[in-house]
Amino acid sequence: MKHDPSFDAVLDTCLDHVLRDGRSVEWCLQQYPEDVSELEPLLRLALAGRASLDPVPSAAAKARARLALRAALQRRGLRRRRWTAWQGLLAALLAQRPWVPRWAMGVVASLAVVVLGGTGVVAASSNSMPDAALYPVKRAVENVRLALAFDRDGRAQLHSSYALRRVKEMAFAARRGDLRRLQGLTTDAEHHLQQVESSVLGLAEAPERPASLDEAELRRLQLLRTLETLAERQRAQELAWQEALREAPAPAQEALRRARQTTEQRYLAMRLVLERLMALEGARPSP
Known part of the structure; x- marks a missing residue:
């Protein structure tokens, strides 16, 4: 995944729509169908931690999050078909457990990128503090682990x-x-x-x-x-x-x-x- 300034602008726009305006991830993906494979995991990961973010994310915060998330994906060479397959598998797993909260479906799906790409993002976020770009990832990982503790x-x-x-x-x-x-x-x-x-x-x-x-x-x-x-x-x-x-x-x-x-x-x-x-x-x- 090479650095693409035009994609950065698209991601910034979608982060605003999802985190500030309350738009759905699906709505954003429909606006930029050519970027679905890269946008979807990043937007779902951002949405999973929205409760821990400020109502209006700053440009600096968005930039830090974007760089950290894209770097993790780049290191592992995530491909779209692998993301789609694992998203479906995790969704099926949760569908078999109706007691799992509805939010867990989206959170686990978003963190499939972490599972597929290794533990880079998780490790980087584990000691993050509330003002860090990866703090929402830390809280999302906690929620997923609780949801899957049987x-x-x-x-x-x-x-x-x-x-x-x-x-x-x-x-x-x-x-x-x-x-x-x-x-x-x-x-x-x-x-x-x-x-x-x-x-x-x-x-x-x-x-x-x-x-x-x-x-x-x-x-x-x-x-x-x-x-x-x-x-x-x-x-x-x-x-x-x-x-x-x-x-x-x-x-x-x-x-x-x-x-x-x-x-x-x-x-x-x-x-x-x-x-x-x-x-x-x-x-x-x-x-």
Whole structure:
């Protein structure tokens, strides 16, 4: 894929239509049928992260996103027929799982370009902060992984990891005095912790009497592993909170302290539940 200034102009126009004016990707593709093979993956990837973008993307932001995305495609030599085949395959996969949210269809399809092209975009986005061009990709990848996590423990692990990411991003927003973004990230972190909490409470729904000693031992190991993971995440979050409070300007300090207190309370409640369940398992008579 060679650099084409005329295509850059087309992409800029379509990004405006999709991200600012609310036009569909399909509408844009109809306007530029000769560029469909290059436009479609880029527009779907941009749309997947629209919730994390500013309402009106700046020219600089669009340029950074365009260069990063096109570079990833160029490195891997993505071809249209491969994109179409994988898009159809992923769509069929999600169609077999009606519980998957509707938005996941578009997000997974958009990230097929990442799957086909290797992990360059994903790796580049994993540590990006909210003002980075690839930050929407980071959030889109998170949503896809959650949508495709088919077991409760796996989803809880992801939610716990993403809650820690949000705390680090809150520190970033606080240092810049971006209180609006700080509030949004706080809400996101609370959502992830709520999902972890729901998973922990779900562990209490085990049968009163395990069918075998093996099942009882597996359950005890699961509880112990979950408790250890929570303790590890809590320690990591505490370090992130300390760094955030140390570097944040005065106007953001109070918001960070409130968010920290909420996080600590949730972790304490979850650990108490797990410790109680482990005590009950230890007192439960053998089958």
